[in-house]
Amino acid sequence: MIRWISTWRAWWLAWWTCVGLAMSLATQAQKLEPLPVEAVAPGVWYAQGQSALGSPQNQNFISNSAFVIGPKGVVVIDALGSPALAQRLLATIAALTPLPVTHVLVTHYHADHIYGLQVFKAAGAQIIAHELARLYMNSETARLRLQASRTELAPWIDENTHLVPADIWLTGDQEIEVAGLKLQTKVVGPSHTPEDLAYYWPQGKVLFAGDLVFRSRIPFVGQADSRHWITALDELLKFDAQVIVPGHGPLSREARKDMQQTRDYLVYLRESMRRATEAMEPFDDAYKATDWSAFEHLPLFRVANRMNAYNTYLLLEHEQK
Numbered sequence: 001m002i003r004w005i006s007t008w009r010a011w012w013l014a015w016w017t018c019v020g021l022a023m024s025l026a027t028q029a030q031k032l033e034p035l036p037v038e039a040v041a042p043g044v045w046y047a048q049g050q051s052a053l054g055s056p057q058n059q060n061f062i063s064n065s066a067f068v069i070g071p072k073g074v075v076v077i078d079a080l081g082s083p084a085l086a087q088r089l090l091a092t093i094a095a096l097t098p099l100p101v102t103h104v105l106v107t108h109y110h111a112d113h114i115y116g117l118q119v120f121k122a123a124g125a126q127i128i129a130h131e132l133a134r135l136y137m138n139s140e141t142a143r144l145r146l147q148a149s150r151t152e153l154a155p156w157i158d159e160n161t162h163l164v165p166a167d168i169w170l171t172g173d174q175e176i177e178v179a180g181l182k183l184q185t186k187v188v189g190p191s192h193t194p195e196d197l198a199y200y201w202p203q204g205k206v207l208f209a210g211d212l213v214f215r216s217r218i219p220f221v222g223q224a225d226s227r228h229w230i231t232a233l234d235e236l237l238k239f240d241a242q243v244i245v246p247g248h249g250p251l252s253r254e255a256r257k258d259m260q261q262t263r264d265y266l267v268y269l270r271e272s273m274r275r276a277t278e279a280m281e282p283f284d285d286a287y288k289a290t291d292w293s294a295f296e297h298l299p300l301f302r303v304a305n306r307m308n309a310y311n312t313y314l315l316l317e318h319e320q321k
Helices: 002-031 082-096 117-122 134-137 140-152 225-238 255-278 282-287 302-321
Strands: 038-041 044-047 063-068 075-077 100-104 128-130 169-170 174-178 183-185 199-202 204-214 241-250
Touching: 038 241, 038 282, 044 302, 063 082, 075 082, 082 117, 082 302, 100 117, 100 174, 117 128, 174 255, 204 225, 204 255, 225 255, 225 302, 241 255, 255 282
Parallel strands: 075 100, 100 128, 128 169, 204 241
Antiparallel strands: 038 044, 044 063, 063 075, 174 183, 183 199, 199 204
């Protein structure tokens, strides 16, 4: 009798486990709907990520992606932050054109821009990035970031999610022809990352700036070279761009004004932390004494600003040696 009850309980638990798994998979499948996109210019579209931290609730949809429909195929700029998002973007593209995605242009190898690469690679696309991204690809930082993401962003990032290297590694500024489109590549790193690339499509006067431009939110500075980042923004202004697709935030149709927001923030970080390091003032005291009112209203200020300031403080200590 006891054995029969134990068997029945085991069967009952297994049945409910299967039901729960089926319900979870069904719910997940329902979420894999096409991504909403916005027209940028004729033949150009973009998907705008949320101004938030990556989470299971948003599928790590915190960065932007764009695509250009060319005469021979579709070129995607950045692959988004999870395979599910990439699948949703592919569904969106398929609803607009029967042409395949032939290339994915990577602006930099941060997780929220590259975890969808494997989906495009499996669909037959070639990946283009800067050669310095190889260092990140093979780094302990990348391995640990992916390991943590498999827990923090489950089920959207799991054991099947992996880093994908480029098929074509660029080494400098050049014109590339992909899917019948001619684009200019601009090396703008080391700035936000060592391997930063921007892409300009002269025919549509559209600049894909990656994370050199954060619009309507606090930039993520991390281990950035903020001094070169400021210089790189000045270089990007030399393009005759009518529209900028930033790495985060809404489209910009006022290039100088909107790049200025990112530039002003970086300049202010450096100036305020430089005064502190030159005076050998402890970081905590310097941070409390700094007037942050010009930026406090921006999304993610409370999440990112202190970390940005601290990393800038350390950078300036290094620069002054």
